[in-house]
Amino acid sequence: MTFDAHAIAKDFPILDRTIRDGKRLVYLDSGATSQKPNVVIEAESNFYRLHNAAVHRGAHQLAEEATDAYEGAREIVATFLNASVDEIIFTKSATESLNLISYAMGNAAPGNRFHLQAGDSIVVTEMEHHANLIPWQQLVARTGATLKWFSVTDEGRLDLSQVNSVIDEKTKVVALTHQSNVLGTINTLDAITKRAHEVGAVVVLDACQSVPHMKTDVKALDVDFLAFSGHKAVGPTGVGIFWGRAELLADLPPFLTGGSMIENVTMESATWAPAPKKFEAGVPNMAQAVGLGAALTYLTRIGMDNIHKHEIALTKYLIEGLSAISDLRIIGPKTTELRGGVVSFTLGDIHPHDLGQYLDSQGIAVRTGHHCAWPLTRKLGVPATTRASVYLYNTTDDLDALIVGVQGAQKYFGR
């Protein structure tokens, strides 16, 4: 099948609408959330229309159908990540996934391999989204452990020169992003996973910006836990994924407790069901999980390698186009090597919020601000940037519109 972004865009009904007095919508904010194809919208609404019932309970046909649909979605996610089906946990978001692991570790009693105490360390990086920073800050505050981090170089890469001292025998967790949501940098993980496993630490990967855009094989990555969100992968909001190695999930205490996640309950105590149920208390976001299953099936049909190749071509085109604009400075790697399709930049004295507003007047949707990675933007000396991010439905027409829009903003604010 040949890859045709114009044809793909027709699957996404929102891309047909107009913005601000009839302008064509140029959606370049998929790094924040992606748009949804008809198959996802239909899968979610058909669940409510035809199959809605509480999963895993009830002696009726609807409950059976709902359970089949929900568990079917879990199988799709497992296949998509090359994981085992019982290693896939549905959460409400990637943020919840990362809170799940950090709170679960905080619940680990002495003697449990996940127990943390003063003297232990957790290692993160300077390029983390707040969702993969603050839960760990909070965990060290609760346990007396120490937070350490890898710094970011001027080129927007992780400085791994001190990997053996940053990660040491006291390190229990290394939590990092697979792809920066600000810089676009794709982190190579080999040195980190090797060192982490050498000292008995687990590696938690925030894959929000990578799973939707490239083929992801959790076994090949050699990480221990992984989180991503459905809504960035053409799926619905309200569903995220937490993946963990089966043997680790067996030892990890639960985070949320309640219905569905138990094995046995008395008035005094309870025991836990095995994973994934141990981590899915309450009636889950069923329709959203089913929608995510449809989303990943859709992406798989198009082909993750095709999507990645398309995005790399767009990123190259965008970097070249933006680089030709005077006063424009790209924040992050200037080549497409180990780099995904988010491109952040500054434009002379024009504040990103003003630039974003001008682009919006032209129908172009971008993100502006610190992108929930405030320590990184502070480190780079740019309190805010403008970010364009591409996905499978974007075309060079969209990028041409952005480039013209940026030049238009220079004229507009230069008056």
Added chain:
Amino acid sequence: MQLDNLYQEVILDHYKNPQNKKLSATFDAQVHHINPSCGDEITLNVTLEGNIIKNVSWDGVGCSISQASVSILTDLLIGKSLDQAQVIADSFMHLMQSKGTEKGDESLLEDAVALAGVSQYPARIKCALLGWMAFKDASVQALAKQA
């Protein structure tokens, strides 16, 4: 174009030539306010003489709306009484919440009526209010010091 309602000349003028954007050496109160959604920051000093606003100075980073708004604020409020400032601030707040239905009282708000267009862009209202919230905070602190 509708955007021109937002970016009136007077706003861009204040953005390029901000008034009182140099922190005074002395002050009765100094505050630091942040807009967490976009990262804009402002430090603002207030000096009172009894009930009169003797000086307002500031420094900060932010978009044209937030920077122009605080620049206009200093022009408007220096020399006024705290009671007058309250009336002006209430009127400005009302204008920001008007969703584009009001033009603002020019005799009271002067250059600040140029920010009326902001009220049509919900995401930008907090930009325009950053300096005003900082002033409110600082003036309360400065007044408390007098007691």
